[in-house]
Amino acid sequence: MRALICHSAKDLRIENTELPAMGPDQVRVKVAFGGICGSDLHYYQHGGFGTVRIKQPMALGHEISGVVDGLGANVKHLAVGQRIAISPSRPCGACRFCQLGQQNHCLNMRFFGSAMPFPHIQGAFAEQLIIEGYQAHPIGQHLSLSEAALAEPLSVGLHAIQRAGGVLGKQVFVTGCGPIGALLIGGLRRAGAARIVAADIADLPLKCAKEMGADETINLKTQPELLDKYKVDKGQFEAVFEASGSEPALRAGLDVIMPRGILVSVGMGGDMSIPMTQLVAKEVDLRGTFRFHAEFANAVQFLNSGLINGKPVITSVLPMDKAVEAFELACDKSQSLKVQIDFEAA
Numbered sequence: 284m285r286a287l288i289c290h291s292a293k294d295l296r297i298e299n300t301e302l303p304a305m306g307p308d309q310v311r312v313k314v315a316f317g318g319i320c321g322s323d324l325h326y327y328q329h330g331g332f333g334t335v336r337i338k339q340p341m342a343l344g345h346e347i348s349g350v351v352d353g354l355g356a357n358v359k360h361l362a363v364g365q366r367i368a369i370s371p372s373r374p375c376g377a378c379r380f381c382q383l384g385q386q387n388h389c390l391n392m393r394f395f396g397s398a399m400p401f402p403h404i405q406g407a408f409a410e411q412l413i414i415e416g417y418q419a420h421p422i423g424q425h426l427s428l429s430e431a432a433l434a435e436p437l438s439v440g441l442h443a444i445q446r447a448g449g450v451l452g453k454q455v456f457v458t459g460c461g462p463i464g465a466l467l468i469g470g471l472r473r474a475g476a477a478r479i480v481a482a483d484i485a486d487l488p489l490k491c492a493k494e495m496g497a498d499e500t501i502n503l504k505t506q507p508e509l510l511d512k513y514k515v516d517k518g519q520f521e522a523v524f525e526a527s528g529s530e531p532a533l534r535a536g537l538d539v540i541m542p543r544g545i546l547v548s549v550g551m552g553g554d555m556s557i558p559m560t561q562l563v564a565k566e567v568d569l570r571g572t573f574r575f576h577a578e579f580a581n582a583v584q585f586l587n588s589g590l591i592n593g594k595p596v597i598t599s600v601l602p603m604d605k606a607v608e609a610f611e612l613a614c615d616k617s618q619s620l621k622v623q624i625d626f627e628a629a
């Protein structure tokens with residue numbers, strides 16, 4: 284079977300690899316769609332991010348859907364032919380943080396397509412995969428496998444909302460309307476946010492934010508003055524989600540957040556300087572958010588039931604043979620939000 288292997292920056296190859304043997308608690312899957320995520324792009328463009336570097340060839344990818352193709356003897360909740368969304372998260376279940384119910388902080392996490400540990404954890408961009416039975420989440424007949432591959436980035440957004448500790452009836456500001464920010468907006472709508480204002484520096488993501496449920500969109504590059512009305516009286520938003528990973532966006536968020544507001548930083552934009560005086564004087568709660576755990580099942584449920592429609596987020600789908608083209612397209616933020624690879628297309 285073929286897999287998409289990253290050797291180093293700008294060196295992505297389609298290679299033949301061996302599928303490992305299937306254990307009794309495992310499932311063999313024919314991969315259908317794989318979404319290219321920001322971290323995949325970092326590996327492709329720069330060979331890593333922060334201090335994380337690719338030190339050995341690694342298959343990329345962790346946003347995937349597929350069809351069950353074989354079952355281990357102990358797997359009873361699935362059938363061959365079942366269409367599934369696949370959680371890339373494989374916590375150990377035994378460490379201190381798994382025992383605390385914080386599986387996203389697992390000390391022995393084997394998250395698909397991660398160069399954080401060494402040896403690296405191989406990713407899921409391949410024609411076939413062996414997964415654990417618990418990673419498989421059945422999808423409804425009406426949900427496309429392409430949309431099902433959005434369950435992972437939606438989970439990231441839902442976990443960020445959980446970190447804010449409730450948004451019911453609140454005025455919410457979202458900066459950065461790429462796939463995560465846009466899906467997060469869909470989640471905010473369902474979580475009961477009263478009003479959602481979305482900001483970005485490009486029009487394509489703002490159009491998507493509107494389709495995902497934002498009440499107002501602001502282009503911070505061409506109409507920054509639209510933010511002024513939210514800066515008055517010490518700020519107007521009770522919660523801010525910063526999903527761009529950029530310092531100017533974080534600073535804009537601090538300008539418009541109310542005293543004692545909650546600012547959740549979703550983007551992995553690297554280290555930046557924070558105006559501490561402003562943060563302290565406004566008594567702002569600055570919170571991180573990292574991956575997800577239980578939210579994956581919630582995300583699949585929301586997509587299955589149509590409570591969140593992820594279609595506006597998907598801008599292109601290319602066959603596996605055009606994987607490099609797909610990665611280049613995903614790098615171009617002027618025309619791409621979520622770019623997916625179709626592993627079944629000839």
Ligand code: ZN
Pocket residue numbers: 374375376377378379380381388389390391392
């Ligand atoms: Zn663990």
